[in-house]
Amino acid sequence: MKYSNDTTEMNFILLGLSDHSRLHQILFSLVLVIFLASLVGNSLMIFLIWEDPQLRTPMYFLLSQLSLMDMTLVSSIIPKMVTNYLLHMRSISPTGCGVQIFLFLTLGGGECFLLAAMSYDRYVAICHLLRYHLFMSKKRCWHMAAGSWLLGGLDGLMQADATLSFPYCRAREINHFFCEALSLVHLACANRAIFEFFMSICCILMLLVPLSLILASYMLILARVPRIQATEARKKAFATCSSHLAVVGLFFGTIMFIYVRPKSSWPLGCDKVVPAFYTIITPVLNPLIYSVRNKEVKGALRKWLQKHIM
Template identity: 45%
Template sequence: MDVTNESTQGNFILLGFSDQPHLERILFVVILIAYLLTLVGNTTIILVSRLDPHLHTPMYFFLTHLSFLDLSFTTSSIPQLLYNLSGCDKTISYTGCAIQLFLFLGLGGVECLLLAVMAYDRFVAVCKPLHYMVIMNPRLCLGLVLIAWGCGVANSLIMSPMTLWLPRCGYQKVDHFLCEMPALIRMACVNTASIEGIAFILAIGIVLSPLVFILISYGCIVRAVLSIQSSSGRHKAFNTCGSHLTVVSLFYGNIIYMYMQPGASSSKDQGKFLTLFYNIVTPLLNPLIYTLRNKEVKGALRRLILVNLSLRKKL
């Protein structure tokens, strides 16, 4: 493939795991299975939350958006990764790379903020249970989700063009399996301190600020739960928040490590596997966490299965 003077005139080459061909075959099978399970799991959560009237509450309204985000997030990069793993062609068009980067940054930012919104929902449910439905009214829930989407998209609109427009002096090989910001920054042939500084500042607003809000919310929740006299009441309160807290731990454990050091200081191979975990394992585990730990979701699944069985018998 000819290397042009500007990467915008041709394709990018996603190196991915091409230096380990034996690993590519294993990864293809594992990632394909995980991706299919992710599609099934998150689609099931969306359908159950929308079809069962018992789940038409703020918590499941937010959970539906989380599942939609996970579906969109994995689909923005995993099909391209599977294509690259299945053969010798590792290319992605400039337009495809731009779309992938925009979606990756945008959807990741929305998820950070949505998890903070879900923490606020749990705070109100535990600390102000008598006023829960009044406070978490449909208008507020929709407004919070729209703010999360707006901020995530705005972050991507700022960082995506800045990253793509960095001079690369003809370099087209992306040392990653997707067009991710740290990998594209490493390709630049100019000093990237300014863009890394901007990325760090935006990360404080998009990543760290929601995390601080989540920690404060759970601090208040823990204090409220400890004041509950009955052990059954404490167990119910902790169970209400357990799934969300588990998801937050999985999500933030990876994203903070990757995006608080976006440039050359991050380990390339380690970054690939962390991104892979963040991109496929976390969206796969989210529906399992909410299903296995949540009696309401399991009950809704049973009701829907029974309804379908009864309809089939009638037919």
């Protein structure tokens, strides 16, 4: 496919996932389908959680925030990809680039802390069941959710502002399918070593602090679960924890592969394929993971369908 000369002196150029037209068409169709499935799946999850009284619990409230973050993440990246493809364009304005960087880092960092909050919820539910409503009150849940958004927003704001403050006087072609801070700053014509160092430290802290909290919660949970007498309660604990651990593994595994592993050891094209996984694939998998093995979610969907459609 040929792209029109839609650039201006100030705009950046997104090279996309592939330069081959036939492969690009296949990828475009696949990404569009996944995007729509992600919107439907996460919207349905949020709707069921707020519609069904049985799902109005701290665990599902935090899950609704996770779905909201996933929806916002894919919506900040995919529509621009689709627009550029349909209009035969590749350019993105500095403002649009800054918005993508801000949203990507805000949602990525926010999701790290939200997953930590969800692991704490599971810890309290399993290890302190009698005091669950005291530890996980409605007010505390809102504080956890707001704190996750706020911490992610501060990280996104600082890094987006610092990234766009560099002078870009060389070729403005970003070898990525969205404005990613590390890919963009490589185009700067100023010394970026100090910025890259502090950015790496910031990313590591945003990953390791929540991950440490998650690991600590699950170590305590693993010590407690074998002592649960009721078989049904033990099965439910394993089901909810395994779903959460699957989401944690997908999210943290792919992000740490990008930001912790040295770039010199990456296979060719890995810098775009792996981000595509956690920005496009993971948001559509999360509602599936939490719904397939969850009887309460499936029951809420069944009741709604019987009431309004069947």
